[in-house]
Amino acid sequence: xxxxxxxxxxxxxxxxxxxxxxxxxxFPDPLSCENEEALTTSTILKKKRPLDKSFHAANVSIGxxxxxxxxxxxxxxxxYEEDLKRTIVEMNDKTQFLGERGxxxxxxxxxxxxxxxxxxxTLSLSGK
Numbered sequence: 001x002x003x004x005x006x007x008x009x010x011x012x013x014x015x016x017x018x019x020x021x022x023x024x025x026x027f028p029d030p031l032s033c034e035n036e037e038a039l040t041t042s043t044i045l046k047k048k049r050p051l052d053k054s055f056h057a058a059n060v061s062i063g064x065x066x067x068x069x070x071x072x073x074x075x076x077x078x079x080y081e082e083d084l085k086r087t088i089v090e091m092n093d094k095t096q097f098l099g100e101r102g103x104x105x106x107x108x109x110x111x112x113x114x115x116x117x118x119x120x121x122t123l124s125l126s127g128k
Contacts (some may be wrong), residue, residue, distance in 0.1 A: 006064060006118050013063045017056055024101035027052050038097050043080050043087045056081070059105070062112055062121070067119040068123045077118070085113050 006125055016106035020026060033051040041047065043061040061080035068076035088109050095103060111117070 006067060009063055009067050014056055014084050017059055020101065025099040025104065026035070026102040027056070027097065028099040029097070033097055038094055040084070040094060041087050043083045045120045046083060051094055052089065054087055055091065055098075055102070055105075058084055058091070058109060062109065064123045066118050078116075079124045081113075081116075084109075088113055 015025065025070055030052055032038060033053075037046040037072045038051040040051050042049045042055040042057040049057070061084050065077050065080055068079070087107070092110070095106065098106060112121075
């Protein structure tokens with residue numbers, strides 16, 4: 001059952017980002033995300049991918065780690081820790097490919113890798 005929940009949450013995060021991008025322009029020029037200089041290591045696949053896809057993977061990894069935090073699985077709540085840091089460090093050097101909303105999300109991801117504050121994620125999802 002947990003595997004199904006993880007898959008659903010994974011896809012929910014992707015869909016949320018797609019909607020956010022349509023409304024708030026995370027990637028002003030999506031085609032430029034495929035340029036050689038925009039390639040970034042994907043947190044989940046651990047290989048270079050277009051920036052938008054790596055951006056999605058980083059967000060998904062945070063969501064999945066948060067889910068496992070809520071399930072009190074300490075090991076899985078940190079399963080992407082090192083790969084996520086690598087991705088975010090790389091994305092910090094590619095901000096020219098992000099719109100204002102993309103920069104806001106990247107700022108939050110940077111905060112997350114420095115604090116691993118899962119409680120803030122829980123609070124933000126509660127709508128309070």
